[in-house]
Amino acid sequence: MSFFIELLGRNGMIAFIGLIFFLFCYRYSVGIFDLIEKQTFGTRTYILEKFELLFIDVKPEHVTYALLALSFGLGTLTLLIFGVFGKWGIGAFVGLILGFIGFKAPKPIVDYMVNKRVTDYQNQMVDGLTLLSNGLRAGLSVPQALGMVVDEMPPPISQEFGVILQQNRVGVTLEECFENLAARVPTQDNDMFVSSVNILRETGGNLAEVFDTIVSVIRERIRLKQKIDTATAQGKFQGLTIAAMPFVILAIFSSNDPSLLPKMFSTPIGIVLFVVACILDGIGTYIILQIVKIKE
DSSP states (O other): OHHHHHHHHHHHHHHHHHHHHHHHHHHTHHHHHHHHHHHTHHHHHHHHHHHHHTTOOOOHHHHHHHHHIIIIIHHHHHHHHHHHTTOHHHHHHHHHHHHHHHHHTHHHHHHHHHHHHHHHHHHHHHHHHHHHHHHHHTTOOHHHHHHHHHHHSOTTHHHHHHHHHHHHHTTOOHHHHHHHHHHHSOOHHHHHHHHHHHHHHHHOOOHHHHHHHHHHHHHHHHHHHHHHHHHHHHHHHHHHHHHHHHHHHHHHHHHHOTTHHHHHHTSHHHHHHHHHHHHHHHHHHHHHHHHHOOOO
16 A cells, blocks of 8 residues: 555656646747747758858758758767767767757857958958949949959959849849848948948949048058957967866876876766866856957
8 A cells, every 4th residue: 555655646746747847838838949940940040041141052951961960960970889889878978968069060160151251351341442442533333343343352252242233233222232231241341331332322422532541441440450469369379278288188197197098988977077177178268268359
């Protein structure tokens, strides 16, 4: 009788916990499904939108296959590799971590590619606007001067100005084309360039002189940014040095006593501590780099 009472009490507790979990999921079902959507198809949509900005043509199903390979594929492969040596528990733990990292890694990688493209565009603005100014002084119209930049300059500025001309050919006004450029490349210099073009096309004025002024401002901004990068280079180097110290110490200990390293990676607690140490080291490095980073 006591056994059935104990079983009923245990099952009742499990049922109570399950009911609480169900009510919680039902109450926040919209938010939960939105989160799932954002972390699955939302990630694919985000990557496809960034690829469009990068002028990379890829099919949506290919992005889906890549995300599955980097997450479930990488995790399963890690589990099988550890399973060959009979360490299924460690393989499941490491595979879960690598699968999570593999699923989350594409977003920051794509963001880095977009930011690099924006930086390259910004570095080309001095030459591009100088070429625009010379074209306008030679009597060319704005679309003709843009076409000259497209022909003479390398990507990404030639691609972005080429989009302006393509949109204008299908009936989009130049003002709207330039606003779309500002949305695709959100930088202060580009916003200043687009605003000056749109305002002067409405009110009238000498675009060539305005472009020369913008070029001077951009050059001063680049010079100031170089000074800031020089001033913060020491802090970044110190942060990266501190981040590398644990691994250097690990290598030194391993070279002095080769039997230490296999002991740490052959036990679950050793692997867990190593992963936690790597995560904390990464968090510390990120904080240091954010401290020495100066917002423009």
